[in-house]
Amino acid sequence: MQMAHYDTAVIGGGLAGLLAALELAKKGRSVIVIEKSSRLGGRAMTNTQHGIQLNMGGHALYKTGRAYEILQEHGISLEGGPPSTKTNVIWNKKLYSLSPDPISMLTSKLLTLSGKINLMRLMLKLSKLDAQRLPVTMSIREWAEAEVTDPKVRHVFYALCRTATYTLDPDFQLAAPALAQVQRSLKGGVLYVNGGWQTIIEQLRQKAQQAGAHIVSGKSIREIQHANGRVQRLVFADGEELAVSNVISTASPSESAKLVQGAEATALQRWKTEARPVTAACMDLGLRKLPIKGRHLALGLDQPVFFSEHSVSAKLSDNGEVVVHLIKYNSLGTSDPKADEKLLRETMSMLHPGWEQEVIAKQFLPNITVVHDYPHRGKKKTAVGPEVPEIQGLYVAGDWVSHGELLADASAASARRAAEAIVSKHA
16 A cells, blocks of 8 residues: 555544445545454444354444434444333342333332332423533533432432443533433434344445445554644554545544644644543343343442343344343443452342353453543533544544534444535535
8 A cells, every 4th residue: 555545544444434434435535444453343343152143242223313314324224123111220239120101110119109209200301301401511410419309219310321321420421412312212212233233334344345445454553644734644553654635533532642743732632631431341141041031121220230131122143042231330440340240240140040051152341441432521622523623634533523422323423524524625
């Protein structure tokens, strides 16, 4: 590739990178995707063990979110189903039924009568709330303290927020985008994808290549070179160079900043400094069967844990095995892999005693990054990118490049924004 020229180079072959490349290639732009791993997908990769597909932690596609919408526009097949509606909650190491319907809320033994009324009021409020009208700097904690009077119902609310946003940071997480995501989960629901998220990545790869995108894997970038305020070329770890007019980095804020000499004088430094990465401990299991039939979904209230059987609605194995996911959400800087794995195993044992004898496949991710950043208090500007203002031709995309979207929706929306910015500036 010595001194070859592409209109745009996309750094990273995950969801955001492949979507950006596909959109640019469809517009007739010459584009190359460069992925440092030998496999495409990033955290959207799916690992197969004994014919069982295990995502990199729990993955759910919000059916009223931007990712679902944009993927459908590109003709990506999204087959699968929703999680079980029969929900259990864990409080003080005991299990209670508490599904999001009036009968379940009224008959649950978790709450007092006043608590049940408070919960029903909360669910009604969430169904009618216009999240975008909330104060811009209001946190999840501030909203809950003002709107939810019953302490135990407040725990239910925080569990809903954690599950919908994968984030445990109520004092910093902005209420408006978080509550909008909770509403998406309650109204439109989510999709567990047949075959895992690797099926989405593979379809995006095929469509991007068919549209003319060039995809290279197993190649690392050392530097994004720029001069006179303009992107010039990429320099690879092996010394090769690639002339480009535009670069879209889908790497993390810190990795993107490392690639740019003088990044401290650009918005990249601010985005890196302000970022609050979200991490979690995840355990994914392939089982011959569930020891307790019908126990498909559970949310921790006094512990930040979540359990879901994905195979109740999605095909994730060759021979009908059960695939379940457990997650322990971490607040900033609190990862303890041994303690987290112990908690997840204890949670699984409480829900499904004897599960160890049914294990066919197991994957434990002790400290996976869920997102590199999300809308939170303390940011000078809540909207990030797509342009890096100080360097013409440099753009960012990914789960942290949010204009209010979260998770995969931020990845998809930011990929589109970056591609549209390039096309509009070079029309």
